[in-house]
Amino acid sequence: MFEKIEAKTVGLRLVQSSDAEFIYNLRINDNLNKYLSSIFGGIENQRQWIEKYKEKEYSKEEFYFIIYRKDTHESIGTVRLYDFIKAKNSFCWGSWILNENKTRYAAVESALLVYELAFKKLEFEQSHFEVRKENIKVVDFHRKFGAKQVDDNEIEFFFTYSKNEYIDFSKKYKRFL
Numbered sequence: 001m002f003e004k005i006e007a008k009t010v011g012l013r014l015v016q017s018s019d020a021e022f023i024y025n026l027r028i029n030d031n032l033n034k035y036l037s038s039i040f041g042g043i044e045n046q047r048q049w050i051e052k053y054k055e056k057e058y059s060k061e062e063f064y065f066i067i068y069r070k071d072t073h074e075s076i077g078t079v080r081l082y083d084f085i086k087a088k089n090s091f092c093w094g095s096w097i098l099n100e101n102k103t104r105y106a107a108v109e110s111a112l113l114v115y116e117l118a119f120k121k122l123e124f125e126q127s128h129f130e131v132r133k134e135n136i137k138v139v140d141f142h143r144k145f146g147a148k149q150v151d152d153n154e155i156e157f158f159f160t161y162s163k164n165e166y167i168d169f170s171k172k173y174k175r176f177l
């Protein structure tokens, strides 16, 4: 359906089972996993998880991407679209991680690519996602994009972001794409 989608310095490509070791190393990196759920098992477990995920990709229930640098083609992170809610035409995104080899604006670019893909290609109308309250930088990041906080609990803030809000916001961000 789509091989890859690219912004100015980074791109997204679908995860393959050969990415298991890269993802495993990312998830066990203590500088990056403070606010993420922990993974079980080792590299082989990751590989099996990816193989199960590929079935969901085939039936368009979920998309899991490697974020890569365009200049070196090096893998620098991951991002995942999942929990597609048909009744609201809404998708959730997460598993968003970038390692120390990221480009300066890889975060902005990868978020824009998620929304470009979801709102313009997959035709979703809304996004929903949660962020741990303690993950202050990431909470701020989504607020700057104009995401709306719709709920919270002890641990997390819940956000929504609509296609119209994104279309409006992204007019000022064309330089990143």
Ligand SMILES: CC(C)(COP(=O)(O)OP(=O)(O)OC[C@H]1O[C@@H](n2cnc3c(N)ncnc32)[C@H](O)[C@@H]1OP(=O)(O)O)[C@@H](O)C(=O)NCCC(=O)NCCS
Pocket (backbone or CB within 6 Å): 031, 032, 033, 035, 036, 094, 095, 096, 097, 098, 099, 102, 104, 105, 106, 107, 108, 130, 131, 132, 135, 137, 138, 141, 144, 145
């Ligand atoms: C989440 C994550 C991918 C975000 O990437 P990041 O590089 O930390 O993102 P930043 O907020 O620093 O943004 C990158 C740059 O874009 C800038 N930026 C962010 N939002 C911007 C906006 N709306 N407009 C313009 N610039 C913006 C930042 O200022 C920063 O530039 P700077 O280095 O010159 O200050 C990364 O922090 C990560 O891997 N975290 C660990 C895993 C995690 O917690 N994931 C989220 C779970 S919900």
